[in-house]
Amino acid sequence: MPVSLVVAPDPGDTSDRELARALMAGSPWAIAETWNRFAPAVIMFATRTLGSESEAEDVAQEVFHRVFVKARTLRAPERLRSFIFSFAIRLLKTELRRRKTRAWLSFQRPETLVDLGGELMDMESRDLLRRFYALLDRLAPRHRLVFALRHLESMTVDEIAAHMELSISTVKRALERATSKLTIWIEADPGLAGFLDEKGFLR
Amino acid sequence: MTTTGESRGRRALAALAGMARGSARPPTPAQLDSGLAALRSRLNAGPAQRSAGRSSIMRWSLVGTLAATAALVAMGVVRSGPSRLPAPSELPALTYRVEGGNLGDGGYLQESGRGGIKLFFSEGTEFILKPGTRSRLRAVDASGARIAIEHGAASFLVTPAPATDRRWQVDVGPFLVTVKGTVFTVSWDAATETFDLKLRHGSVTVRGPATGGEIALRAGQRLLINLPQGETVISEQKPDEWIDAPAGPAARAAAPPAERPSAASDRPAALAGKSAPTSRAGKLDPARLDNDRRWTGALAAGHLDRILAEAEQAGLRATLDRASSDDLLALADAARYRRRMDLARDALLAERRRFPASPRSLDGAFRLGRVEEASDRGLARAIEWYDEYLTRAPTGTYASEALGRKMTLMSKLGGPSRARPFAEEYLRRFPGGTYAGPARAFVRAP
Numbered sequence: 141m142p143v144s145l146v147v148a149p150d151p152g153d154t155s156d157r158e159l160a161r162a163l164m165a166g167s168p169w170a171i172a173e174t175w176n177r178f179a180p181a182v183i184m185f186a187t188r189t190l191g192s193e194s195e196a197e198d199v200a201q202e203v204f205h206r207v208f209v210k211a212r213t214l215r216a217p218e219r220l221r222s223f224i225f226s227f228a229i230r231l232l233k234t235e236l237r238r239r240k241t242r243a244w245l246s247f248q249r250p251e252t253l254v255d256l257g258g259e260l261m262d263m264e265s266r267d268l269l270r271r272f273y274a275l276l277d278r279l280a281p282r283h284r285l286v287f288a289l290r291h292l293e294s295m296t297v298d299e300i301a302a303h304m305e306l307s308i309s310t311v312k313r314a315l316e317r318a319t320s321k322l323t324i325w326i327e328a329d330p331g332l333a334g335f336l337d338e339k340g341f342l343r
Numbered sequence: 344m345t346t347t348g349e350s351r352g353r354r355a356l357a358a359l360a361g362m363a364r365g366s367a368r369p370p371t372p373a374q375l376d377s378g379l380a381a382l383r384s385r386l387n388a389g390p391a392q393r394s395a396g397r398s399s400i401m402r403w404s405l406v407g408t409l410a411a412t413a414a415l416v417a418m419g420v421v422r423s424g425p426s427r428l429p430a431p432s433e434l435p436a437l438t439y440r441v442e443g444g445n446l447g448d449g450g451y452l453q454e455s456g457r458g459g460i461k462l463f464f465s466e467g468t469e470f471i472l473k474p475g476t477r478s479r480l481r482a483v484d485a486s487g488a489r490i491a492i493e494h495g496a497a498s499f500l501v502t503p504a505p506a507t508d509r510r511w512q513v514d515v516g517p518f519l520v521t522v523k524g525t526v527f528t529v530s531w532d533a534a535t536e537t538f539d540l541k542l543r544h545g546s547v548t549v550r551g552p553a554t555g556g557e558i559a560l561r562a563g564q565r566l567l568i569n570l571p572q573g574e575t576v577i578s579e580q581k582p583d584e585w586i587d588a589p590a591g592p593a594a595r596a597a598a599p600p601a602e603r604p605s606a607a608s609d610r611p612a613a614l615a616g617k618s619a620p621t622s623r624a625g626k627l628d629p630a631r632l633d634n635d636r637r638w639t640g641a642l643a644a645g646h647l648d649r650i651l652a653e654a655e656q657a658g659l660r661a662t663l664d665r666a667s668s669d670d671l672l673a674l675a676d677a678a679r680y681r682r683r684m685d686l687a688r689d690a691l692l693a694e695r696r697r698f699p700a701s702p703r704s705l706d707g708a709f710r711l712g713r714v715e716e717a718s719d720r721g722l723a724r725a726i727e728w729y730d731e732y733l734t735r736a737p738t739g740t741y742a743s744e745a746l747g748r749k750m751t752l753m754s755k756l757g758g759p760s761r762a763r764p765f766a767e768e769y770l771r772r773f774p775g776g777t778y779a780g781p782a783r784a785f786v787r788a789p
Contacts, residue, residue, distance in 0.1 A: 155700070171379075171382075171383070171386070172379060175375070175378070175379045175382060176375060176379070176669075179370070179375060179378060179379075180369045180370055180375070181740070183369075183370050184367040184368075184369060184370075187366075187367040187368075188363055188364060188366070188367045191363070193367075193368070194450075194479060194491075196367075197370075197374070197378060198481060198482075200378065201378065201381060201382060201385070204382055205382060205385055205386065208382075208386060209386075265362060265366075268359065268362060269359075269362060269363060269366060272359040272360075272362070272363060273363075291357075291360040291364075292360060292363055292364050294364075294738075294773075319353070319356065322356050323352035323353050323355075323356055324352070326352045326355045326356055326359070327351070327352040332355065332359075336355045336358050336359070
């Protein structure tokens with residue numbers, strides 16, 4: 141009786157396109173591989189945008205849940221990464237809007253919760269970050285997200301426009317407004333720029 | 344605002360953005376495992392499970408939200424977590440009440456006094472957090488709730504509801520406890536990395552580092568896991584040891600006579616035929632070399648020596664030839680942290696040889712650079728690896744770090760003038776990066 145040996149590919153060796161096809165076909169291994177391959181980047185992206193590792197984990201859960209549920213709608217398998225990040229951007233925008241709504245409904249401004257850096261950062265740096273994220277909290281959600289994509293994720297204006305489904309001019313305007321506002325607020329914060337100077341960041 | 348002032352503000356903004364950019368840490372393998380397990384649970388449970396934190400407000404109308412807010416204010420501490428979508432079995436929405444504290448941003452439960460915090464759910468389930476426990480309510484919806492215990496101890500009295508699909512999950516440090524109708528007490532000591540679960544009624548499953556998969560516990564058992572010692576012990580409890588678990592209404596409801604610890608047939612398969620206490624600690628079978636990710640949890644738990652010992656026990660050559668990609672990286676990290684640079688290098692080279700198309704192979708090039716920096720082979724080899732990484736992954740995760748390291752090594756080898764071109768490139772590409780300060784210094788240097 142002829143016997144053929146079929147060796148299953150190592151999931152780590154598959155390309156994004158092959159992985160996407162496996163995901164669309166419902167292959168069980170594809171879920172774990174997609175998560176292991178892309179979740180770190182999504183979690184770090186969400187962490188930098190929200191300033192919270194714990195909230196970022198929740199966002200990542202939601203992103204991948206939606207990705208897996210909607211995997212069959214992916215039309216260009218080679219763009220799996222882009223597909224995942226478009227979900228992440230949409231969810232982060234919703235989350236930032238939710239925060240704004242909650243802050244508006246609250247009778248007092250909630251203290252900005254920044255839980256990133258962990259033991260890797262000293263207390264002063266963590267305080268600086270908390271102040272920075274408090275300023276980001278004051279931006280409109282769209283402006284904040286554009287700023288985060290450009291300056292925290294190093295995306296180009298074209299990439300931001302494509303991911304957020306905005307025109308390039310709208311992205312540029314949002315970026316300029318966010319940067320201007322943040323600059324003004326930093327200038328107005330008596331301790332912030334001075335402390336950065338003391339730490340040698342402005343030399 | 345003057346031009347100088349504006350420039351200073353912009354520089355401060357760039358510095359802050361750079362700090363924020365460098366502050367996010369990649370998730371640990373244990374976090375990834377736990378996240379994947381949670382995700383699988385949600386996928387298996389159907390489309391209805393949502394995060395309570397982000398589910399509540401957006402779907403309400405503004406009028407409804409204002410009305411609800413007014414009601415919440417009037418009630419003081421009462422909050423509710425309605426589901427955004429109807430559950431498959433049309434379960435009524437869960438609401439809950441917080442006593443002894445309040446719910447902060449990110450779902451953190453903040454103690455208002457010194458008596459601990461209690462959560463009462465509308466269907467009778469109670470969570471009792473002991474004083475000083477740091478915890479976070481991650482999700483509440485019609486299908487159940489999920490809470491994370493970051494440090495401390497808590498008791499859970501989960502009302503059994505066999506006719507529903509309600510799922511209650513407790514993240515305890517790096518462990519995930521999944522429960523149905525149950526009464527149990529669990530604690531996590533982050534300092535000693537000790538997990539302790541005492542199950543009074545019902546059943547739970549526990550997953551996490553050192554569990555070797557899922558551990559099923561039955562009524563009357565205690566699971567004690569000491570991560571630093573790599574020790575997992577399941578023992579039978581005597582009734583007088585159940586003093587931690589309170590006996591409220593939910594406890595009584597959760598204790599059907601059939602679930603009393605007695606019948607041997609109740610024992611989970613993993614324990615069948617074994618007498619308690621049962622230790623599941625010890626070496627992993629070398630024959631299981633092909634199983635993926637057996638060391639990632641050990642690495643996350645800091646069991647570096649155990650990883651190295653197991654690799655040696657199985658044979659280093661066999662390990663390098665047969666271990667999974669994840670395990671090779673875990674082995675490389677363990678070896679690097681223990682300053683066994685030759686083994687770290689071999690593991691990373693094996694990773695690149697055996698999994699050349701994997702994105703991790705690229706990361707391996709960067710890690711090899713770090714290994715060479717710390718070994719006797721010299722800085723030139725490290726620069727070669729950083730170049731390899733920068734060529735193949737110019738926008739990769741470690742691109743900023745690789746270029747920064749290369750710049751630093753160039754300075755060591757040939758002084759600031761040799762580092763300058765790389766400093767200029769660094770500032771052009773990563774103006775707010777973690778090496779921006781030294782890069783500016785190299786650019787300014789005579």
